[in-house]
Amino acid sequence: MIEYKNVGVSFGKFNVLSNVNFHVEKGDFFHIVGPNGSGKTTLVKTLVGLLKQSEGTIDINTKNMGYLPQKLNLKNLIPMTVQEVIYSGFKKPKLFPSKSECQLIKDWLKKMEIEDLFGHSMNYLSGGQQQRVYLIRALISEPDVLILDEPTSALDPSFREKFYILLHEIQRNNKTTIIHVTHDLTDAIKENCKIMYVDQTIKFIGSYEDFNKFEHRGHHHD
Numbered sequence: 001m002i003e004y005k006n007v008g009v010s011f012g013k014f015n016v017l018s019n020v021n022f023h024v025e026k027g028d029f030f031h032i033v034g035p036n037g038s039g040k041t042t043l044v045k046t047l048v049g050l051l052k053q054s055e056g057t058i059d060i061n062t063k064n065m066g067y068l069p070q071k072l073n074l075k076n077l078i079p080m081t082v083q084e085v086i087y088s089g090f091k092k093p094k095l096f097p098s099k100s101e102c103q104l105i106k107d108w109l110k111k112m113e114i115e116d117l118f119g120h121s122m123n124y125l126s127g128g129q130q131q132r133v134y135l136i137r138a139l140i141s142e143p144d145v146l147i148l149d150e151p152t153s154a155l156d157p158s159f160r161e162k163f164y165i166l167l168h169e170i171q172r173n174n175k176t177t178i179i180h181v182t183h184d185l186t187d188a189i190k191e192n193c194k195i196m197y198v199d200q201t202i203k204f205i206g207s208y209e210d211f212n213k214f215e216h217r218g219h220h221h222d
């Protein structure tokens with residue numbers, strides 16, 4: 001579904017990523033981990049087409065992607081309500097959502113435990129509430145591939161666990177492929193996921209069990 005062959009990204013003389021080779025299969029739950037500044041966000045940006053690779057080829061076999069960026073540039077935006085932000089994530093939004101579309105938005109707000117925010121202005125929400133709204137926006141069009149760059153960074157710990165349960169449900173029920181950048185695998189891990197450790201290049205790719213051995217050997221410190 002997604003294949004990277006010898007991909008490199010550089011900014012001027014600075015090589016952020018080189019020789020990146022991996023593939024993602026349909027239905028994978030794919031975690032991307034690695035130290036700060038190791039190129040994870042850069043990699044994700046090449047996936048969603050926000051950044052062009054300097055070398056190599058990227059084959060992506062789907063058009064319907066949902067993306068939650070790490071940095072939500074919410075300052076200085078035109079004031080938008082929660083409902084408007086979510087509706088902009090629909091595949092073919094019209095000027096106004098229909099009654100059934102409004103209901104769908106409300107159902108999602110309920111699932112994310114923010115049901116009373118429907119008509120609220122985004123500017124007055126806390127970081128965690130905004131993050132939940134953007135998550136709904138990424139999820140609501142039922143994308144084939146969902147790309148989440150540190151989705152829980154602003155979420156409170158009590159919601160984090162629920163959030164991952166929801167993600168696994170989505171993956172199971174809709175056969176959604178999930179690509180997930182994270183600092184903390186604790187809540188996210190379930191059987192049958194794949195883990196990729198990035199540090200300028202791919203240092204490890206495999207199961208969680210093998211990843212533990214890899215970490216134990218301290219390979220990523222060399």
Ligand code: ADP
Pocket residue numbers: 011016034035036037038039040041042043
């Ligand atoms: P991570 O997500 O793993 O923390 P990033 O992909 O954000 O890492 O960044 C990797 C490196 O690339 C960092 O050293 C960062 O400073 C650099 N970098 C990212 N974007 C740019 C850019 N637009 N121009 C120059 N350097 C960049």
